[in-house]
Amino acid sequence: MVESFRPGFPIDESGVSIPTTEQPKYKDLINLPGNHRKLIAERIAKLDIPLSESELKFFEFPNRHNGSDAVYLLEQFVDEDWLLASHLEPKRNTSRHKHIAPMGTEQYYWLAGEAILNIDGEDVPLDSEHDFRVVPLDAVHQLRTEGAFVLTLIVMKNARLVTPENRHIRV
Helix, strand or coil: CEEECCCCCCCCCCCCCECCCCCCCHHHCCCCCCCHHHHHHHHHHHCCCCCCHHHCCEEEEEEECCCCCCEEEEEEEECCEEEEEEEECCCCECCCEECCCCCCCEEEEEEEECEEEEECCEEEEECCCCCEEEECCCCCEEEECCCCCEEEEEEECCHHHCCHHHCCEEC
């Protein structure tokens, strides 16, 4: 079952996203690789996620999560998992947070650019040579960029089983 994530909660400490017309329109985002929709769709196909390119629900106005500099181009449930595509400009970072049970791991898939993923105090690269990272449940983590942007696909396992305000526990 595929269902689009429906923002509707106020921005608060939980990091729930909401659309806003203050964000740049999807087509106006800078620094994205030429055909990022295709990059996202191709990576999803390689992961055997049952979505075609036409079923992807890209936002007209990209979302932001509270405390994060990332711009979310896509947020959508696929069965119990939450699928997100995010863009992070150079010298920016996401919120420092963790996830609680019954959620599972958070999986980061590199699509373009480069970033550093800090997991429980250890920095690991996310780039063309290190294109997949898993964040264990309860691990405090944060994605940051230095000199380049990064485009990532994120799969949050079993996120549907957790209330929206408990999907991101900021620390």
